Amino acid sequence: MTVIRYVLSRILFAGFAALVGAFFALPMLWLTLAPFNARGTLAVEIPRPFTLDNFQAVFANTFAVRALGNSLILAGGTMLVVTLAATLAAYALSRAEVPYYDLLTYGLILFSSVVTGTAAMVPIFLLANALGLVDTYVGVIMAFTGGLLPTAIFILRDFVEGLPRSYEESAMVCGASPWRMVWDVVMPLLRPGMMVVGIWAFVQVWGAFLIPFVLLRSPERMPAAIAIYSFYTEAGTPILTLTSAYALLYALPVLALYLFVNARYGFRFFGGIKR
Known part of the structure; x- marks a missing residue:
């Protein structure tokens, strides 16, 4: 039974x-x-x-093809800024004596959910307009960075706290400056964590619609998440043949990034120093 x-x-x-x-x-x-x-x-x-006629029609749409490049600029720029800033911030927060460290960390997480939310679009637009960053790549990248950075710091914090301090102490004893120690010792050990944050930030920006739609005005700067609507009819109905072809092209960079990281690191997220 x-x-x-x-x-x-x-x-x-x-x-x-x-x-x-x-x-x-x-x-x-x-x-x-x-x-x-x-x-x-x-x-x-x-x-x-x-x-293959669907792809020929997609490539004939210069607005949609240019939008793929714009998405690469926005996603790649945000990925680099978030990864570098989060690595330095996570290392500083982990190694320095910060009062109420855990409370500050969780406060950053809550803050990140507000910055990129719909409720924050009006103040973000007003701030970008006051700084002259409306309709610029920099304005969109900075808006994404402000929303993604707290969570990225939270993710990298665990990686930093898992590093033995003896590595850094050995480098300092050998005469390495703080910046040299961070660059030659800490960064290589944090590389798997940095890749996690980099892929996460890239995917978050690659599929984003609201912030670019609010901050960008010129068709020449629109990302693919907005340009896909150029394959809709005037009645708002998607042209399935063209939409599916463009969606497949839209998914390829993220898939290529995943395959590259998987082949390079195998998602074995651990660190160490080679002897």
Whole structure:
């Protein structure tokens, strides 16, 4: 009886897991097949006939193609600024004696949920307008940085606190300056954590719509998250053939970044000094 119950429970679990997997896999399968289909449909089917005309039409839209480059600028710039600033801030907060350290850390997390929220759009726009940063890449990057930086510091804090202080003390005994010690000892050890924060920041900006929509005005600076609406009809209905093709192109940079980091680090997030 116990064996039968065990077998039935495993069958039910396997069936439930298959249903959940299909729920998430079907949209990805549709995104893979639909761009090569000559007719727009929401059904998951093998393209008949197979065509590349959808991609030709997408590349003929210079506004949409330029938007992909704009998204790379915004996401890449934010990734670099957030990763570098969060690394230095997390190291300083971890090594310095800061009163109410835990309270400050969780306060930063709460603050980050406010900065990038809808309620903060008006003050963010007014501040950017006062600084002359409306319709600039710098303004959008700084707005994203302000929202992502607290959480990035929180993530890197655990990586920094996991580093033995003996590494830094050994470098200082050998005559390394504080900056040299941070650059040659701390940074290599924190590289896995920095990659985690970098990928996270890139993905957050890559799919963002609201902040670029509010702060940018020129069509030449619009990111892909906004440009995808150029493949909608005047009635607001998406042209499935072109939308799916553009969405596939839109997903490729994030996938390429994931594959690069996986091949380079294998997501083995640990540190050490090579002998």
